Amino acid sequence: MIGNTVARRIVQSQVLTKVPARSIYPSSSNNVIAGPPRVKISFPEKVATGIFISACIFTGPCWIMSHLEEYRGKIEQ
Secondary structure, three states: HHHHHHHHHHHHHHHHHHHOOOOOOOOOOOOOOOOOOOOOOOHHHHHHHHHHHHHHHHHHHHHHHHHHHHOOOOOOO
């Protein structure tokens, strides 16, 4: 009985309720708003962006694969 009363008073005390919440990344989700976009991106712009990003990702590996024999030293210049 006394333990329940003490526990209830600790939980309801001002000390525990006024402790600020701490986080590792305090501002990671402050600007996230769910809903429709404010500015709609057109389909051609999405396609152009996708092609550009794909080209940037695949250029390096394609270059290396096409010159693999040179890297191994099998082609004499």
